[in-house]
Amino acid sequence: MTDxxxxxxxxxxxxxxxxxxxxxxQRFKRNKSALAGAWIxxxxxxxxxxxxxxxxxxxxxxxxxxxxxxGAPQIPSFCDSNGCxxxxxxxxxxxxxxxxxxxxxxxxxxxxxxxRRYVEFFVKGAKYSHLSFNINLPGEALDFKIPxxxxxxxxFGTDKGMIHIFGTxxxxxxxxSRTLAAINTSMAVGTIGVFIAxxxxxxxxxxxxxxxxxxDSALQMITDTVRTIPSIPLFMALAxxxxxxxxxxxxxxxxxxxxxxxxxxxLARRIRTHLLTERNQEYVLAxxxxxASPAHVIKRHLLPxxxxxxxxxxxxxxxxxxxxxxxxxxxxxxxxxxxxxLGVMLQNVTSADVLLxxxxxxxxxxxxxxxxxxxxxxxxxxxxAADPYxxxx
Amino acid sequence: MFLFSxxxxxxxxxxxxxxxxxxxxxxxxxxxxxxxxxxRYIAFKASQGSVITAAxxxxxxxxxxxxxxxxxRWVEWIGNAFQGExxxxxxxxxxxxxxxxxxxxxSLGLCLASxxxxxxxxIPVGILAATSKNAVLNNxxxxxxxxxxxxxxxxxxxMIMLFSTVMFGDSLTGLFSKEMRDAAWSYERVMDFLGxxxxxxxxxxxxxxxxxxxxxxxxxxxxxxxxxxxxxxARGVSGRxxxxxxxxxxxxxxxxNSLGFDLNRIFNELPVVALILxxxxxxxxxxxxxxxxxxxxxxxxxxFMLTASIVTINFLTDIILALTDPRVRRSIVG
Numbered sequence: 001m002t003d004x005x006x007x008x009x010x011x012x013x014x015x016x017x018x019x020x021x022x023x024x025x026q027r028f029k030r031n032k033s034a035l036a037g038a039w040i041x042x043x044x045x046x047x048x049x050x051x052x053x054x055x056x057x058x059x060x061x062x063x064x065x066x067x068x069x070x071g072a073p074q075i076p077s078f079c080d081s082n083g084c085x086x087x088x089x090x091x092x093x094x095x096x097x098x099x100x101x102x103x104x105x106x107x108x109x110x111x112x113x114x115x116r117r118y119v120e121f122f123v124k125g126a127k128y129s130h131l132s133f134n135i136n137l138p139g140e141a142l143d144f145k146i147p148x149x150x151x152x153x154x155x156f157g158t159d160k161g162m163i164h165i166f167g168t169x170x171x172x173x174x175x176x177s178r179t180l181a182a183i184n185t186s187m188a189v190g191t192i193g194v195f196i197a198x199x200x201x202x203x204x205x206x207x208x209x210x211x212x213x214x215x216d217s218a219l220q221m222i223t224d225t226v227r228t229i230p231s232i233p234l235f236m237a238l239a240x241x242x243x244x245x246x247x248x249x250x251x252x253x254x255x256x257x258x259x260x261x262x263x264x265x266x267l268a269r270r271i272r273t274h275l276l277t278e279r280n281q282e283y284v285l286a287x288x289x290x291x292a293s294p295a296h297v298i299k300r301h302l303l304p305x306x307x308x309x310x311x312x313x314x315x316x317x318x319x320x321x322x323x324x325x326x327x328x329x330x331x332x333x334x335x336x337x338x339x340x341x342l343g344v345m346l347q348n349v350t351s352a353d354v355l356l357x358x359x360x361x362x363x364x365x366x367x368x369x370x371x372x373x374x375x376x377x378x379x380x381x382x383x384x385a386a387d388p389y390x391x392x393x
Numbered sequence: 394m395f396l397f398s399x400x401x402x403x404x405x406x407x408x409x410x411x412x413x414x415x416x417x418x419x420x421x422x423x424x425x426x427x428x429x430x431x432x433r434y435i436a437f438k439a440s441q442g443s444v445i446t447a448a449x450x451x452x453x454x455x456x457x458x459x460x461x462x463x464x465x466r467w468v469e470w471i472g473n474a475f476q477g478e479x480x481x482x483x484x485x486x487x488x489x490x491x492x493x494x495x496x497x498x499x500s501l502g503l504c505l506a507s508x509x510x511x512x513x514x515x516i517p518v519g520i521l522a523a524t525s526k527n528a529v530l531n532n533x534x535x536x537x538x539x540x541x542x543x544x545x546x547x548x549x550x551x552m553i554m555l556f557s558t559v560m561f562g563d564s565l566t567g568l569f570s571k572e573m574r575d576a577a578w579s580y581e582r583v584m585d586f587l588g589x590x591x592x593x594x595x596x597x598x599x600x601x602x603x604x605x606x607x608x609x610x611x612x613x614x615x616x617x618x619x620x621x622x623x624x625x626x627a628r629g630v631s632g633r634x635x636x637x638x639x640x641x642x643x644x645x646x647x648x649x650n651s652l653g654f655d656l657n658r659i660f661n662e663l664p665v666v667a668l669i670l671x672x673x674x675x676x677x678x679x680x681x682x683x684x685x686x687x688x689x690x691x692x693x694x695x696x697f698m699l700t701a702s703i704v705t706i707n708f709l710t711d712i713i714l715a716l717t718d719p720r721v722r723r724s725i726v727g
Contacts, residue, residue, distance in 0.1 A: 225414040228653075228707070229700045230660035233679060237422050237692055240683040323545050327665045330547065331680055349551065350669055355558040362555055365548060372543040 024308060027385035034381020041374040044367070048187050051180035052128035056157045057173075059181035059340050063126060064172035065162045067094040070105065070358050073167040073175075082113050089116040090163050123157035167360035170348070179364040181340040183371065186322045189256045189341070193321040194314050196260025197267060205268035209275025216272070223272075227265040232327055234262055239333040248338045255334050259321050267313050274306045308386035316379035319372040326368070342368045400715050408708040415700045416471040423693040430457055430483035430690070437486075479694035482682075489694045493675060497698055500667075500675040503590060504659045507598030511605045511655065512648070514598075519609025520636060524617060534606060541603020546662040550596045550669045593670055597662055601655050605648075612647055616640035646721075649714055653707035660699050675699075 018026070028034060047054055057063035065071070076088035092115040097105045109115070129150040157163065166175040208219040238258045242251055278284065279302065287297050328334030329343025337344060342364055348354060349361045431453035439445045454460050458469075473480065479489040522534045544552075616622065617640050625639050667676030679695045682688040714721045 221410070221414070225411050225418070228411060228657065228703050229415060229418065229696065230657050230663075230703070232661040233664060233696050233699060234422075236664065236679065236683045237696060240687060240692070241426060319542070327545070327547060331665055331668055333683065346551065350554065352558070355555055359555060359559065362551070365551070369540075369543050369548070373539060376539055376542050 020304070020308065024382070024385045028381055031381040031384060034377050034385075037374040037377030037381065040370060041378055044183055044371050044374065045187060047180055048183035051177070051184050052130075053151065053153065054155050055174070055177035055180050056123075056125060056154050056163060057177045058126045058128070059173065059177045060338050061171060061173065063174060063177060065164065065168055065174065066172050067096075068162070068164065068168050069095055069172045070170050071095055071164055071168040071172075072107070073360050073363075074164050076119050076163070076165075080111065082111075085116075085118070087118045087120075089118045090158070091115050092117055092161055117158040117161045117163060119156055119163065120159055121156050122153055124152050125154040125157055127152045166363045167358070169345075169361065175345075175360060175363060178340045178345055179367055182342050182345060182364060183367065185252075185335070185339055185341040186325065186368070186371070189252070189259065189325045189335075190318050190321040192253075192256035193259035193263060193325075194318055196257055197263035197317065197321075198310070198314060200260070200264040201267035201271055204264065205271030206275065208268070209272040209279070212276065216276075220269075220272070223265045223268055226262070227269075231262050232324060235259070235324060235328055236331070236333050238262070239328055248336055252335055252339055255325060255328065259324055263317060263321060263324075267310075267317065270313055271306070271310070274309065275302065278302055278305050308382075312379060312382045312386050315375065315382055318379075319375040322368075322372065322375075397715065401712060404708055404711045404715075408704050411704050412475075412701060413471060415704070416474060416697060417467065419693045419697045419700075420467045420470055422696075423689040424463065426687065426689045429454070429459055431459055433483040434486075474694075474697060479697075480690060482688050482691045489691055492691065493678065493694065493698070496678060497675045497695070500663060501702055503593055503672075503674065504597060504656060504663060506590070507594045507596075507659055508601060508652070508656055510594055510598040511601040514602050515605030515609050516648075519606045520613050520641065522606065522610045523613030524636065534610070538603040538607045541600045541606075544599075546596050546599050547665040547669055549599050550666050553592070553596065554669065593666060593672055596666055596670070597659050600662065601659055604658070605655065608648065608651065609644065612644035613640055616643050646714055646718055649710050649717075652710050653703050656706050657703050660703070 015023075028038075051059070057065075071093065074090040074093065076090050078084055078086075078088055092110040093107055095105055095107050097103050127150055162174070164174050164176065166179065168174055169178070204219055204223065208216040208223075235258060238261075239255060242254055246254070284297055284301055287301050292300075325334055325341060326343040326346075329336075329341050330346050332347065335341050335344050345361070345364050354361050431450050434457075435445050435450050435453055438449075451460075458466070470480070477490060479493075481487065482489050482492060518534065522531055525531070617636075619640070622635070622639050625635055630638065663676035664680050665676075666672070667674060668680050671677070675695050675698075679692055682691040682695070711721075
């Protein structure tokens with residue numbers, strides 16, 4: 001009897017002395033779909049970061065398979081009419097057109113024993129490097145280079161020829177390699193965009209909420225105006241400024257910045273509203289009466305009161321950044337070819353040729369829906385977990 | 394009555410102020426695009442074979458009034474814009490109102506139709522979801538609204554195109570059939586339009602519907618638990634009558650309030666969906682102007698008109714709110 005009471009007491013104590021982060025984590029863990037979303041998200045982010053290792057080929061034109069343009073996905077198998085093997089294999093396939101085929105594209109498959117390409121693991125392939133930065137902005141002074149670490153081992157490959165588990169596109173680039181590279185790009189664009197939006201929102205919303213009065217009214221007017229203009233048309237108008245001469249990296253930086261520059265109003269409004277309500281709360285008054293300086297009040301009381309909300313808002317706004325970038329690249333105003341992103345990969349899929357014959361162009365869409373869904377689930381779970389009253393109902 | 398007209402006047406002034414700010418942003422964007430109208434005209438002349446000097450460009454600038462200060466030109470632009478006049482497009486050398494003409498109203502009609510569709514679906518479904526204890530229904534609705542977020546309209550459009558091409562061999566694109574494209578408006582053309590427009594309306598309304606279901610559900614489930622509903626129930630009101638007379642009326646104001654932003658969301662998707670479904674309306678014209686021809690006058694006019702219709706909707710919803718809810722009237726004026 002006393003034992004259970006003791007345990008109860010311990011649990012209660014743990015509950016009441018837990019930090020806000022621990023409480024949020026406790027509540028988050030109970031939400032099964034959010035937890036599943038978090039795992040999927042982690043796996044996708046890691047596969048984006050380690051894309052060069054996980055994928056057999058370079059995602060740019062240098063990794064193309066010139067004998068297998070618009071090739072169908074090759075599924076490794078263990079058995080065929082020539083018998084089984086312990087090692088999975090695909091066939092040697094090539095696509096070509098000539099006068100013999102009436103200039104239609106045809107696929108030739110060599111399904112003899114010699115035509116088998118055995119799948120091997122940890123093969124040596126194209127070189128890639130991690131932690132290397134090579135920023136090439138317009139202007140000489142801004143260029144800098146960090147070599148990083150170079151590797152050449154890939155998770156899988158074949159003993160001869162190439163393997164394309166998601167097929168290839170019209171230039172022979174491996175769609176699987178491009179997909180994982182595209183996840184990486186999207187995460188990078190989203191991170192930069194969210195970061196810029198966050199800094200701007202913090203500055204503008206913070207000033208409006210802290211000073212109040214006419215400054216607040218003026219800033220609110222501007223924020224509301226920017227919110228009224230449909231953002232994608234505005235993105236398009238800004239992206240149309242990019243001169244054709246810019247490098248892919250410069251484009252990438254500019255697009256991420258534009259996303260951030262337009263994404264701030266919603267967050268700024270939230271920060272401002274929160275500051276306005278919180279600064280009149282009793283705990284702030286109590287701290288002020290105890291003689292705390294404004295800096296102390298902001299740092300120790302106001303900021304912790306809404307960091308969790310800000311984090312939640314950032315996670316929720318992330319997929320919007322990714323999707324805006326996709327829409328922008330899709331219509332040809334965003335990222336361009338050497339950079340891979342979902343929008344870039346989907347650029348030419350509306351042609352009847354692709355729709356009728358090469359449906360595997362759409363495989364990356366599945367990954368992106370899963371990525372965005374995972375973000376939405378995690379964001380929703382975090383929002384519920386960060387709400388201290390969510391337990392009561 | 395006096396209170397009400399004062400409210401309307403203040404709201405109208407705020408709306409006009411917003412439009413002026415928007416016009417400033419849009420006009421600045423148009424100005425920031427490298428190259429101006431004079432250079433474009435002259436470049437065209439040069440391509441026709443005449444020899445061009447820098448003096449010619451300057452003379453052209455004077456002729457077009459481009460040498461005047463920025464603010465003067467902005468005031469002129471906004472003055473004309475409020476009269477629905479946006480000048481000429483330098484690329485196509487055509488009057489923009491003529492160029493946009495009915496295409497803009499076509500777009501607005503499509504977007505408003507999808508907004509109506511979104512709420513026609515969302516209000517009953519959302520109320521049902523908030524009051525029903527059916528776990529299967531609730532979970533499937535949650536999934537649909539999550540998909541509305543994760544599968545943006547243009548990806549949905551792509552998927553539908555892929556599906557219909559593979560299954561029926563028809564990609565279901567366009568707003569009119571071939572023979573009707575340039576015909577004058579007639580009964581047949583309207584029917585032809587409706588036969589094509591249902592798909593874009595559905596696709597444009599997709600995300601908005603998912604969001605609206607979420608909103609309606611959240612608002613309703615907040616309201617049904619409240620004491621006044623219990624009190625009404627105790628007085629013997631029940632079933633649909635109870636829901637419609639008490640919680641639904643309360644939940645309505647925030648929904649009316651958010652209509653402007655829903656329209657904003659639909660406008661966001663319009664250009665890309667228009668591109669995929671090859672709709673011949675303002676959205677695809679905007680992409681054309683921005684991505685292909687760099688036609689800043691046309692793009693600016695379209696963005697301004699889109700925003701103006703959102704501001705108008707916001708103004709109208711404010712008036713409707715004030716008509717239905719006396720608290721709103723007092724709060725703004727007071």
